Amino acid sequence: MKNLNLLFICLIISVFTINAETWIRVNQMGYLPADVKVAVLISDEYLDVNSFKVVGVGGDEYVLNTLSQCGAQDSFSSTARLDFSEITSEGEYYIEANGAKSPVFRIGKEVYRGANEVPLKYMRQQRCGYNPVIGDSCHTHDGRLVLSGELDGQKVDVTGGWHDASDYLQYLTTSANAVYQMLFAYSQNPGVWADDYMSNGDKGSNGIPDILDEARWGIEWMLKMNPNDSTFYNQIADDRDHRISGMPNLDTVDYGWGEGKERPVYPCIGSPCGLGKYRNESKGLASSVGKFCSSFSLGAEVFAEIDSVFAGVLAAKAENAYKVAASNPGVCQTCSTVSPYYYEEDNWSDDMELAAIQMYKATREGKYMRSAVDYGRLEPVTPWMGADSAHHYQWYPFVNLGHIQLAMEGDVKVRKEFLRNIRSGLQRVKERAGNNVFMNGIPFIWCSNNLTVAFVTQAMLYRKMTGDNEFKEIETAMRDWLFGVNPWGKCMVISLPETGDYPRDPHSAVYDQGKIRIDGGLVDGPVYKGIYNSLWGIRLRNVDVYAPFHGSAVYHDDYCDYSTNEPTMDGTASLTYILGELSKGE
Secondary structure, three states, X not given: OHHHHHHHHHHHHXXXXXXXXXXXXXXXXXXXXXXXXXEEEEEOOOOOOOOEEEXXXXXXXXXXXXXXXXXXXXXXXXXXXXXXXXOOOOEEEEEEEOOEEOOOEEEXXXXXXXXXXXXXXXXXXXEOEEEOOOOEXXXXXXXXXXXXXXXXXXXXXXXXXXXOOOOOOEEXXXXXXXXXXXXXXXXXXXXXXOOOEOOOOOEOOOOOOHHHHHHHHHHHHHHHOOOEOOEOEEEEOOHHHHHOOOOHHHOOOOOOOOOOOOOEEEEOOOOOOOOOOOOOOOOOOHHHHHHHHHHHHHHHHHHOOOOHHHHHHHHHHHHHHHHHHHHOOOOOOOOOOOOOOOOOOOOOHHHHHHHHHHHHHHHOOHHHHHHHXXXXXXXXXXXXXXXXXXXXXXXXXXXXXXXXXXXXXXXHHHHHHHHHHHHHHHHHHHHXXXXXXXXXXXXXXXXXXXXXXXXXXXXXXXXXXXOOOOOHHHXXXXXXXXXXXXXXXXXXXXXXXXXXXXXXXXXXXXXXXXXXXXXXXXXXXXXXXXXXXXXXXXOOOOOOOOHHHOOXXXXXXXXXXXXXXXXXXHHHHHHHHHHHHHOOOO
16 A cells, blocks of 8 residues: 555656646847846746756857746746846847746847837827828717816817727826827937838828827827816716727717717816716826926927927926916826726826926926925835835826936936935835846736836936946846746737737737737736736636736736736837837947
């Protein structure tokens, strides 16, 4: 009997050994020669990893022992970080360790060349009004006022802008941030942007970088959303949009004025509001109107030499928006009608900080600098940084570019104070990451990839401004996370790289029904299992091939998972600074 038991145990061990698997995750975009280069090994069996090989496709082979074993983590029995930073020769490589082999990747100065243009493809696909990707127009009847007292039902012209995600709602909150992010990306690296498209998004050259054409598309919509000095609109349509899934130019949702006709236009309201059961928690106007100001002001700065008349209009609009926002502190949230999901933005001082520093840059008036510093001191660190969780879009924008601008524009004392604040946020995320093999200290809330982009942006700018490389490894780790160094081995940007394992079944009717590939879209990214299991109407239509890699968080490349696999317009726009920097190959 004892021998039979021993045989049974040996058979069980043999089965688990045969079924055990090991994977090596690499950045599928590739690595710049001077990068910190770390691949991650994960295995569902115990491994004692002592060395690994970096093999050149041309025949070179390096045996390295520069690694750190991180032990059992989440659903994996063994994990390790494989550091091959010493390999700087350009070429194609793969990594081998303990019988596992990574995908082939490149090292070279050109690995990100042209990648900065790819997010703009998605932005063009998100255009409302005339959509150059579809070759047709949509939502041309927008819209009619709601929650506007005696003006309810009045027709207003707010056509244009971008759809927020794969639904067709439009929010000032995310659109203004997208405008600012693209303008900022251009201002930091004006020489890296192509001119391959016209202002309407059709193919062709018009003498203006495409990123500015895209930003202007958003700004011109924002001007419609601010038709006079006292009127600011915050949202077009609401979650009744979700009743029908289809192409935007075939949208037949009826909001009460006929199928496919006008959609509701919500004004900025400084108190809790909503048309149905659900009310938001608005308390002021500053979060939204402050965003009008900062985007208009940076737009005036960037377009000054391109279109001086347009820049003058934006400058005047920015000045008025600042006055209104400063007089109405508090958050102005979006509205839902049939579900409890809306953008729960809970901070506004960051928006006023950015608005004030932009006004200082425009006027050089000391009062704006003083106000920017005061607003910035109300929120020294963006609260999600180091936190375990947060509500949906609770701390937004996810990166505080007001701190960045103050560090760039302030005197020595202000510069030191806000660089310290910027550093504190990075340090909190690093501490939360602890011994995580992926160095990921980002909370897996809805749109976790957007937070990852925000972290990388903040880390890159901090390193650029200070020369301090303390956070370079985690900055690179979080960049690499977006391009495949994650448990699922998934690139989180559609078609980046073209040969990579990026989402093939994203939550998008344009892709699913229109059969149009939505290049450049950054998907939401992994969420905690608890969030995924709590969301309304979520399911999978395909077998979950990623099940072996789920731990505390899940990701599915599945059309029906709107929580992890839906591209977002604002997250995609936020990629432009990072990819603009990387495209230089430095």
